[in-house]
Structure formats: C-alpha cells, structure tokens
Amino acid sequence: MIPWRDIGVPLAVFVATLALWEGLVRWKNIPPYILPAPSAILDKLIEDRDLLFSSLLVTLGVTFEAFVIAAVCGVALALLIAQSRWLERALLPFAIVLQVTPIIAIAPLLLVYMQPGNAVLVCAFLVAFFPILSNTSLGLASVDFGLRDLFDLYHASPWQKLIYLRLPSALPQFLTGLRIGGGLALVGAIVAELAAGASGQGTGLAYRIVEAGFRLDIPRMFAALALISLSGLAIYGALAALSHVLLRGWHESARAQDE
Amino acid sequence: MTAFDLADAQRTTPALVSLRAVGKTFPNGLVALADYDLDVREGETLTLLGPSGCGKSTVLRLISGLASPTAGSIDWSAPDIKNNIGFVFQDATLLPWANVFNNVFLPLRLGGLSRQDAAPDVNEALAHVGLADFARTLPRELSGGMRMRCAIARALVTRPALIMMDEPFAALDEVTRFKLNDDLLVLKRRLGATIVFVTHSVFEAAYLSTRIVVMSRRGGRIIDDIRIDPAIARDDDYRSSKSFADICRRASQALRISIEEATQ
Numbered sequence: 001m002i003p004w005r006d007i008g009v010p011l012a013v014f015v016a017t018l019a020l021w022e023g024l025v026r027w028k029n030i031p032p033y034i035l036p037a038p039s040a041i042l043d044k045l046i047e048d049r050d051l052l053f054s055s056l057l058v059t060l061g062v063t064f065e066a067f068v069i070a071a072v073c074g075v076a077l078a079l080l081i082a083q084s085r086w087l088e089r090a091l092l093p094f095a096i097v098l099q100v101t102p103i104i105a106i107a108p109l110l111l112v113y114m115q116p117g118n119a120v121l122v123c124a125f126l127v128a129f130f131p132i133l134s135n136t137s138l139g140l141a142s143v144d145f146g147l148r149d150l151f152d153l154y155h156a157s158p159w160q161k162l163i164y165l166r167l168p169s170a171l172p173q174f175l176t177g178l179r180i181g182g183g184l185a186l187v188g189a190i191v192a193e194l195a196a197g198a199s200g201q202g203t204g205l206a207y208r209i210v211e212a213g214f215r216l217d218i219p220r221m222f223a224a225l226a227l228i229s230l231s232g233l234a235i236y237g238a239l240a241a242l243s244h245v246l247l248r249g250w251h252e253s254a255r256a257q258d259e
Numbered sequence: 260m261t262a263f264d265l266a267d268a269q270r271t272t273p274a275l276v277s278l279r280a281v282g283k284t285f286p287n288g289l290v291a292l293a294d295y296d297l298d299v300r301e302g303e304t305l306t307l308l309g310p311s312g313c314g315k316s317t318v319l320r321l322i323s324g325l326a327s328p329t330a331g332s333i334d335w336s337a338p339d340i341k342n343n344i345g346f347v348f349q350d351a352t353l354l355p356w357a358n359v360f361n362n363v364f365l366p367l368r369l370g371g372l373s374r375q376d377a378a379p380d381v382n383e384a385l386a387h388v389g390l391a392d393f394a395r396t397l398p399r400e401l402s403g404g405m406r407m408r409c410a411i412a413r414a415l416v417t418r419p420a421l422i423m424m425d426e427p428f429a430a431l432d433e434v435t436r437f438k439l440n441d442d443l444l445v446l447k448r449r450l451g452a453t454i455v456f457v458t459h460s461v462f463e464a465a466y467l468s469t470r471i472v473v474m475s476r477r478g479g480r481i482i483d484d485i486r487i488d489p490a491i492a493r494d495d496d497y498r499s500s501k502s503f504a505d506i507c508r509r510a511s512q513a514l515r516i517s518i519e520e521a522t523q
Contacts (some may be wrong), residue, residue: 154365
C-alpha cells in the first residue's frame, strides 16, 4: 500500500535526529532542566504515565467531541448556504470573522463566561468548524456542468440532485475539510487549555505543560508535548486513511497515492 | 430510388419535433440562433454539421429542454416524446464514483425505479453496447471508447424515441471511432430511435446520416440540407463508393461557405 521509502526515509531521519540529540546532551552534559535527553523524556513518560495519559484522554475526548460537532454543523451550514445566495450572504461573513480572529485571543474571553471544560470545547469547535464549512461549500458548488445537465435532462428533483450528485461530488473537498479540521480541533483544545491553565484551572494535557512549566519540570513538559504531537499525527493519519478508503478508485487525489 | 423520390418520401414522414422561427440569444447578447427552422422526422439520423460556435449544440439543448428558446416555438408531435429524450454528451459525463451499472441505472433511478425493477433494462442496455461484463467497473478503469459506450447505454436505457448526440466520438481515436460508428448503426437498426447527431467530421456525417444539415456560423442559418437514401448499406463499400464521395464533397462545399462566412 504505502511504499517502504515513504515510511522508511522519514523514520530513519527521525531516529537519527533523536540519536544526535541524545548524544549531544550526554556529550555536553546538558542538565535536564535545560534540555532533557530523549531517554529522559521517555523515562518521564513512563514514570508519570497515569497522570499524563488521563490528561491525554481528557484532551482527546474534548477534541473528538468538538470535531464531531464541527463536522455536523459545518456540513449542515454548507448545505443551507448551498440552497440560497441570501443565506450565504447572511451567514458566511460571520463564519469568516470567527475564522480570522485568532483563537488565542478568543479563549480568555470564553473562560470568563464558561466553565473551563466548555470553553475548551467551544474553542476546539470554532477552529475546526470553518475549514469543514468552507471546503464542503466549495465541493457542493463545484459540480460538473455536464452532470448537472444530465440530472436536468431526467427532471431530477432537488433532493435527488443533492443525494446522487452534489453530496458525492462534494465528498473529496469535505474530506479535505475534515483532515484540516481534525488537526485544528486539537490545536483549539490545546490553546484553550493553555489559557485555562494560566489561571490554574483544567485537567487536559496542555494544562500539564503549564503546570510542569511552573515547577520547572522540563522533561514532563517534553513528555506532554510528545503526546500532543503523537495525537495530532494519529488524528491526521486516521482521517487521511478514511479519505483514501472513500475515494479510492475514482478520485484523482486517492489514485495519485496509489501510483 | 431517385433523389427526388427520396426527398418526397421524407417529406411525407411526420415530423417528430419542429423548430419554428426559433431564436436563442444568451444573456451576454451572443446570438446563437436566429429565425431557425428545422423538422426532425421520425426515424431519421439527422446530423448537424458546422464550424465551432454555429449553434449546433444549442439546437440539441433546445430540443432536449436543457435550454429555452428566446424566440419562436418548438412543437412536438406527441408530448410524451419530449419527456423521454436520450442525450449523449461530448464527454462521457459519467458519475466517477459510480460503477458502470449504477451509471446506466441513473436515469431509471431518477425516474423512481428500484434497482431490482430496473436491472433487466440496465443489463439489456449494457448488452446492447457490449459492456455486459463491465457492470461493476468504475469509469476510471475504462478506455475512452468504453466510457462512451457506457454513456450511450445510459441514453438508451429509458427507451427514448429521440436521442441527441453532441459530438460523442470527437475525442476518440479513428479506429475506435469507426467501430463505434458501426455499432451505432447496428443499434439504430435494432432500436429504430430517431437520432440528432452533431459532428465536425464530414466523413462521419456522411457515413451515419440519412440527412445532413449544414449550418452557418452566424445564427445557425441552414446552408444545405442533404438527404441520403436510408436504404444504402453503411459498410466499407459505402465508404469507398462514389455516392459517399459525392455527399462528402457537397457537405464540404457547404461547410466551406459556412467557414468563409465566419472569417469575414
């Protein structure tokens, strides 16, 4: 499926980087509160596993919840917008305002009005929502003209056009939106957790980073960071795989990877 | 049958659809057709020949209801013919995510038929075009010629009395094109539908048609209306016959007038 060189080359570079890092720390005798060696981070990960993994579950839970809500709302709003130009004019500017305002600036405000858990959820939702909405809208709007004629020729109802033509046409763009939104949901959750952590509240992984920072427990900060990176990779990988399975055989983007 | 008798016989065949003083002006002011008259008679293979942009495709779109005329009228001998028209587009225009069966099933599905009820008709249409063994294949896995066969099967599956074909074979190589021309003639004999065909190719027009209408670049004025005896067998002998050459010459002359008019 995925050729060996696509896994092997980056993996080799990654391992080499870790080895270099490890060697440098040992050779220069860098103290762990400045830069911990990869082995020290791994030790910390194992030592603090209960704390870190329970925090990871909190963060992932919120990310997933926000992502699902964003996907449902994004598609629903895209469908609404596709029905009428007026709705598009009325609603799209608000979605864009939310998108262009940096989430890090919105998060503290949300924390004023909401419980930290809810604020994290809303932050993650806000950043994941727009890419799903805009990509799905684009997909719904870019139906092949010939196919549109074909459906008109057979007097297809608006409902039939939606089910048999527009939704399948929009699938590749929708999946692109999901891939971007999935990664961003994690970013949104982490940003809100950092903001919440600054005020001493929270249980998520980013809160552990803030907390460990206060205690100058640098290895734990790295350990939490590594878990966040791995989570991001896992989310991206899962959504890319979903996209590949759904588009295999008919869409250019999935075929290009096969060849 | 002499040319005169032939014309006479064709004139007495009832018109399936008549375009009367039809005009089509696009919102940007472009006049595609002006004061255009055309009778499509039952059973004929009528080819519209003309340079790019002469309104050939517009005629197909007007007849099939995909566009509305801005002037004149389109009269039907029976209203139910109008609601069941086959259309083969220039590109095969298949649903890329659906296999061959589902692509051919589409018109029946849109008409409210279940897969089970439609299956015999879909399979028959696939057999007509030689795709019976490819029902589960996705369009991407088919050659250009096979994709076009699939599009033809889809146009046939509702058993239309009238089929529009908009340069269906233009993108294919010559060998495939010849093969599909012959297959189309066989299908035509078997199913008896009336065909309105658009092409750039004089040879294709002369080979397939029982009537060639050459249109001018401006407003689609009819420059020549050439009738070909439907009784002539369409085979390799016909391709090398004098009557074929005569028809090609006459069509080419008309086409030249049309193109010269366009460049003036």
